[in-house]
Amino acid sequence: QLTPDFYARTCPRLKFTVRDAMRQAVQREPRMAASILRLFFHDCFVNGCDGSILLDDTATFTGEQNAFPNRNSVRGFEVIDAIKARVEAACAATVSCADVLALAARDGVELVGGPSWRVALGRRDARTASQAQANSDLPSPFANLSTLISMFAAKGLNARDMTVLSGAHTLGFAQCSLFRTRIHNETNIDPSFAASRRLTCPLSGGDSNLAALDATPNRFDNSYYRKLVARRGLLHSDQELFNGGSQDGLVRTYSFNMAAFAGDFAAAMVKMGNISPLTGTAGEIRTTCGAVN
Numbered sequence: 252q253l254t255p256d257f258y259a260r261t262c263p264r265l266k267f268t269v270r271d272a273m274r275q276a277v278q279r280e281p282r283m284a285a286s287i288l289r290l291f292f293h294d295c296f297v298n299g300c301d302g303s304i305l306l307d308d309t310a311t312f313t314g315e316q317n318a319f320p321n322r323n324s325v326r327g328f329e330v331i332d333a334i335k336a337r338v339e340a341a342c343a344a345t346v347s348c349a350d351v352l353a354l355a356a357r358d359g360v361e362l363v364g365g366p367s368w369r370v371a372l373g374r375r376d377a378r379t380a381s382q383a384q385a386n387s388d389l390p391s392p393f394a395n396l397s398t399l400i401s402m403f404a405a406k407g408l409n410a411r412d413m414t415v416l417s418g419a420h421t422l423g424f425a426q427c428s429l430f431r432t433r434i435h436n437e438t439n440i441d442p443s444f445a446a447s448r449r450l451t452c453p454l455s456g457g458d459s460n461l462a463a464l465d466a467t468p469n470r471f472d473n474s475y476y477r478k479l480v481a482r483r484g485l486l487h488s489d490q491e492l493f494n495g496g497s498q499d500g501l502v503r504t505y506s507f508n509m510a511a512f513a514g515d516f517a518a519a520m521v522k523m524g525n526i527s528p529l530t531g532t533a534g535e536i537r538t539t540c541g542a543v544n
């Protein structure tokens with residue numbers, strides 16, 4: 252069982268160390284709040300929040316970083332490594348990489364205007380990772396609503412959790428290849444939005460050109476939901492949340508009620524952070540997040 256004061260005696264300044272490092276990272280690059288939040292999601296959805304995504308591939312080890320949803324896409328590893336180095340300097344061999352990531356994700360959200368929540372701690376780090384699991388368990392931006400609901404249900408998260416956690420797309424950017432078919436072929440899209448996105452994401456070329464996931468990619472607000480209601484969702488999977496289905500009402504609520512979004516998001520993040528952690532003597536406390544001890 253995870254608990255917020257897990258390191259109260261063994262690493263009393265942990266929270267401040269992580270917070271301070273995240274403040275610097277976000278100051279250097281505001282997008283880092285988004286990137287670290289996504290790293291945490293991609294960790295928790297693959298064998299639980301066990302730091303598995305942080306393990307680098309080597310000649311003899313195939314991890315998760317090159318799974319399709321992650322390759323040339325997830326980022327921020329160097330920030331987690333740097334935070335972990337500071338934590339090791341203060342409290343050697345004590346705090347897991349999985350917990351560092353959980354704290355950093357929370358701090359990033361708060362630093363860009365989002366809600367805060369108490370992070371339960373005591374996760375331990377995996378000695379393994381699974382590229383196959385990452386390929387099968389992480390949702391695709393081309394997924395429809397029922398697939399999204401069932402992929403989250405497989406992790407113990409209900410449809411409401413899925414819809415509010417997707418609000419993470421109030422932060423950050425996506426690459427053209429992941430929203431091209433939406434802006435060129437789909438009809439449930441605001442025409443002027445589609446036209447303006449096509450300028451930097453043509454039918455061919457520009458695969459890695461970035462577009463913001465909402466109107467304010469460096470601000471944790473409810474613009475994401477307002478855009479969905481305006482049929483300006485960037486990813487196909489985003490617009491699935493407001494396309495005449497079961498989540499329309501909730502999207503509408505969040506589009507005009509920031510407090511409801513903020514409160515529900517915080518609660519759902521705690522839930523996501525509890526997905527099958529390694530505890531007790533399972534796993535290890537990794538010294539360096541990129542490699543097993």
Ligand code: HEM
Pocket residue numbers: 282284285286287288289292323324325326390391392393394399413416417419420422423424425426427429486488
């Ligand atoms: C509902 C299913 C989801 C799908 C299909 C999905 C898919 C994607 C895709 C395709 C991107 C762009 C990646 C790229 O262009 O390289 C992205 C970005 C992002 N996702 Fe999701 N996502 C989902 C849910 C979530 C959740 C639950 C979170 C966190 C709680 C999250 C956080 C983010 C963030 C913050 C970014 C921007 C990252 C950055 O700019 O570095 N996503 N997502």
Ligand SMILES: [Ca+2]
Pocket residue numbers: 293294295296297298299300301302303304
């Ligand atoms: Ca994991």
Ligand SMILES: [Ca+2]
Pocket residue numbers: 420421422465466467468469470471472473474475
């Ligand atoms: Ca935003």
